[in-house]
Amino acid sequence: MYRHFLTKFGQSLLLLFGVLMLAFFMLRLTGDPATLMMSREATPEQVEAFREAMGFNRPVIVQFLDFASNALTGDFGDSLHYRIPALPLVLGRLPATMQLAATGLLLAVVLGIPFGLLAGFKPGSLLDSIGRFLALMGQSIPNFWLGMILIIVFAVRLGWFPTFGNNEYNSVALPAFVISLPAMGQMIRLTRSTVLEVRGEDFIRTAHSKGLLPSTIYIKHILRNVAPPLISVAAIQFGYMLGGSIYIETIFAWPGIGQLLQQALGWRDFPLVQTVTVFTSVVVLVLDLLTDFAYMMLDPRIRYGR
Amino acid sequence: MEGNSMAAGADNLLDVKQTFWDRLRYFSLFLKRDTSGIIGLTLFGIVVFAALFAPVITQYDPLDQNLADSKLPPSWTAGGTRDHPLGTDNLGRDLYSRIIYGARVSLTVGFIGVIIALSLGVLIGAFAGYIGGKFDAIIMAPINLVLSLPYMLFVVFVASVLGRSLFNVIMIFGITNAPIFARVTRGEVIRIRETAYVESAVCAGARWWRIIFDHILPNLIGPLITLATFEVSAMIFYEAGLGFIGLSVPPQVPSWGNMLAAGRLYLTSYPWIATFPGVAIMFASMGMNLVGDWLRDVLDPRLRRSRK
Numbered sequence: 001m002y003r004h005f006l007t008k009f010g011q012s013l014l015l016l017f018g019v020l021m022l023a024f025f026m027l028r029l030t031g032d033p034a035t036l037m038m039s040r041e042a043t044p045e046q047v048e049a050f051r052e053a054m055g056f057n058r059p060v061i062v063q064f065l066d067f068a069s070n071a072l073t074g075d076f077g078d079s080l081h082y083r084i085p086a087l088p089l090v091l092g093r094l095p096a097t098m099q100l101a102a103t104g105l106l107l108a109v110v111l112g113i114p115f116g117l118l119a120g121f122k123p124g125s126l127l128d129s130i131g132r133f134l135a136l137m138g139q140s141i142p143n144f145w146l147g148m149i150l151i152i153v154f155a156v157r158l159g160w161f162p163t164f165g166n167n168e169y170n171s172v173a174l175p176a177f178v179i180s181l182p183a184m185g186q187m188i189r190l191t192r193s194t195v196l197e198v199r200g201e202d203f204i205r206t207a208h209s210k211g212l213l214p215s216t217i218y219i220k221h222i223l224r225n226v227a228p229p230l231i232s233v234a235a236i237q238f239g240y241m242l243g244g245s246i247y248i249e250t251i252f253a254w255p256g257i258g259q260l261l262q263q264a265l266g267w268r269d270f271p272l273v274q275t276v277t278v279f280t281s282v283v284v285l286v287l288d289l290l291t292d293f294a295y296m297m298l299d300p301r302i303r304y305g306r
Numbered sequence: 307m308e309g310n311s312m313a314a315g316a317d318n319l320l321d322v323k324q325t326f327w328d329r330l331r332y333f334s335l336f337l338k339r340d341t342s343g344i345i346g347l348t349l350f351g352i353v354v355f356a357a358l359f360a361p362v363i364t365q366y367d368p369l370d371q372n373l374a375d376s377k378l379p380p381s382w383t384a385g386g387t388r389d390h391p392l393g394t395d396n397l398g399r400d401l402y403s404r405i406i407y408g409a410r411v412s413l414t415v416g417f418i419g420v421i422i423a424l425s426l427g428v429l430i431g432a433f434a435g436y437i438g439g440k441f442d443a444i445i446m447a448p449i450n451l452v453l454s455l456p457y458m459l460f461v462v463f464v465a466s467v468l469g470r471s472l473f474n475v476i477m478i479f480g481i482t483n484a485p486i487f488a489r490v491t492r493g494e495v496i497r498i499r500e501t502a503y504v505e506s507a508v509c510a511g512a513r514w515w516r517i518i519f520d521h522i523l524p525n526l527i528g529p530l531i532t533l534a535t536f537e538v539s540a541m542i543f544y545e546a547g548l549g550f551i552g553l554s555v556p557p558q559v560p561s562w563g564n565m566l567a568a569g570r571l572y573l574t575s576y577p578w579i580a581t582f583p584g585v586a587i588m589f590a591s592m593g594m595n596l597v598g599d600w601l602r603d604v605l606d607p608r609l610r611r612s613r614k
Contacts, residue, residue: 018451022460029467036467140592142543144550145566145584152577163574243456247547251570261459262551265466273466277459284456 008292012285019281020068023274028060037080037270076275081267086275090257096166097256100248101241103176105234108183113230116191121218123196131188138185144247147178151251164253175252179244183237190233191226198225228298235291239284340603346596353590357409364403368560372398377576395565395579396572404560405586411561412590415476415545416538422480424534427487428526432518434488435495446492449485457482461544465553472555475548479541490533491526498522528605535601539594546587562587 027033034051042050051057055066070076079086119131154174155163162168198204199222207217245258253259257276264272356363376398381391392401434445452460461478468474498504499522507521548554549563550570557564562583569580 014447015451015454018448019455022451022455023463026460026464026467029464030469136592136595140539140588140595142546142566142584142587142591144547145580145587148566148570148573148577148580149584151573152581156574239456240458243458246458246462246551250551261462265462265551265553270467273463277456277463280456280459285454288454 004296005293008289012289015285016282017068019278019285020071021064023278023281024064024067027270027274032056033270037268039268071278076278077271079264079269079272079275081264081269081272086272087279089272090260090275090279093255093257093260096254097242097245097249097258099166099172100175100179100245100254100256101238103172104180104241105183105238107176107180108187108237109234111180112184112187113191113226116188117195117223117226119188120192120195120199123192128192131192135185135188135192138181138183138188141181143178143181143244144251146181147175147248147251150174150178166255175248175254179241179248182240182244183234186233186237187230190229194226194229195222198222228295231294231298232291235287239287242280242283340600342596343600343603346593346598346600349589349593350597351593353409353586353593354413356406357413360403360406360410364400364406366400366403368399368404368407369558370399374398377572377579379576380578392582393578395568396576399560401565401579401582404565405562405582407560408562408565408583408586409590411472411555411559412542412545412587414472415479416541416594418476419479419483419541420534420537422476423483423537424487424530426481426484427489428491428523428530430484431488431491431493432495432523435492436499436514436518436522438496442492446488449488452482452485453489458544458547461548462551462553465548470553470556472559475545475554479544483537483541486537487530487533490529494526494529495522498525532598532602532605535594535598539591539598542587542590542594546583 027036030036034047034054034056037054038047038050055063058066074087076086078084079089082089115127115131115134119125119128122128151163151174155161160170161174162171165171204217204221207221208214242257245254245256246261247258248254249256249258250262257280261273261276264270264276372394375390375394376396378387378390378394378398379385380393381388390400390402392405394400395404430445430449434442461482464478464482465474468478495518504517504521507517512521545554545561546563546566549561550566552567554563555561557567565583566580566587569576569583572579
């Protein structure tokens with residue numbers, strides 16, 4: 001068990017190294033990060049001075065080692081726009097994004113899993129059709145568009161919710177609902193198919209023939225097997241929400257990491273863009289590690305297997 | 307190629323000698339039982355039709371600005387005119403024409419992007435899976451890296467560095483989606499490599515390229531087509547998202563994402579500008595998703611019985 005976890009941890013460290021490499025080299029895809037970050041009106045002398053100040057004229061490998069070792073100590077350089085270290089800026093925006101993503105995930109779980117269960121217990125029923133329709137909608141509706149439609153209907157026309165920001169107690173409702181939809185769709189699908197799969201297993205037939213109550217079978221035998229895949233989907237979807245927050249936070253002017261990223265792109269503040277990217281990736285990697293740990297706790301086969 | 311015709315029919319229940327019409331009838335049998343498949347094909351057919359015949363079914367140039375007619379509402383609301391069925395945008399461009407032409411951008415990105423991703427991914431996955439060992443480990447490490455990251459963030463990052471152009475968007479999506487195809491291909495290749503008929507081909511002295519391309523890859527056509535369908539839908543979606551934050555094709559190009567971005571600025575006063583492009587994205591994406599579901603059922607016999 002510890003060995004399994006240690007291997008996984010080692011892999012995560014390698015991935016972290018990969019993330020740093022990607023973030024570093026992506027900025028240099030055009031060959032010249034200095035012109036990329038300067039405004040178009042900048043004179044060649046200004047660009048040259050900037051290149052000097054940022055250290056872009058050093059050998060690439062030296063730059064990378066410098067970037068990586070600084071990043072590991074939490075120093076991602078200064079934001080060009082704010083002229084203060086980038087990481088604290090990102091951390092300051094973190095609570096708002098976490099609130100949004102956590103509420104969204106909660107909504108997806110609370111609405112998605114019951115629908116998936118009901119659909120899985122009675123395939124072909126009306127509930128099943130509704131569930132599948134909802135899942136398809138969650139997959140196909142662009143959520144940045146839906147966000148705008150909901151603002152028009154519920155915030156502007158009906159006035160039930162504020163149109164933007166995070167200043168009122170019900171501010172989170174619309175953005176969280178919108179950000180939860182794709183996750184909800186996937187949870188309905190996955191729960192439904194897992195229930196259908198587990199229902200056909202031998203041990204369920206045995207349970208039935210032992211004369212156990214159907215409710216006991218559903219709760220003790222089926223639900224337990226639905227849990228592990230749902231945990232990994234929840235973790236993956238949480239990662240998507242962090243990445244997709246750039247759309248939702250832009251529409252709803254939600255003061256989180258996504259909005260910061262959108263602003264940073266507008267300012268050509270690439271150190272800040274880089275920091276957001278690396279930071280969010282680290283969060284996703286940590287989530288992945290935690291999922292693996294949860295799997296070990298839930299599934300005895302993994303716990304004792306290796 | 308004989309292996310090909312078998313896999314394209316994706317079923318050996320029927321006789322090997324099928325004509326094209328036999329196969330079409332066979333596919334339509336499944337379609338009859340699957341209403342969502344029909345809906346999907348219809349929706350997607352409409353989008354393809356719009357893209358192909360855009361100049362025929364629209365009467366305005368999507369780039370023509372006419373400030374006198376700007377911000378007109380749709381024809382069925384007060385103040386709308388027959389000339390502009392879905393109204394006009396902030397620069398007086400006809401929304402209907404722009405949406406129809408927008409289908410071209412979306413489909414170009416979706417299809418060419420998927421073709422690039424598919425070719426790259428299958429090539430990488432097939433070699434990694436077939437050769438195995440250290441080669442596999444080295445090739446798959448960056449692939450697994452890309453697959454475990456917050457995808458959209460990296461796409462946004464690269465797009466902002468490279469700048470707005472159709473070529474860049476297609477290349478970004480083509481390359482960043484290759485890992486998914488590589489992973490699926492690799493898994494299947496490893497499974498098929500162990501089968502008896504591949505072993506017998508090896509014994510018969512077939513070369514490695516012959517084994518990969520003639521004996522292994524034809525078996526992958528079914529799963530790959532299904533995956534490609536879902537990926538087209540995903541790319542249409544991602545392109546629109548990128549356009550929405552102003553990082554896809556140049557702003558004057560009529561693409562659904564760009565239209566949404568423009569519409570957001572006039573959301574409260576002229577809501578129709580942002581409404582209709584979103585409907586178009588939803589149609590295209592839903593159509594492709596339904597087609598994907600249907601294809602998965604038809605092409606994978608193992609799944610057929612589980613579906614009610």
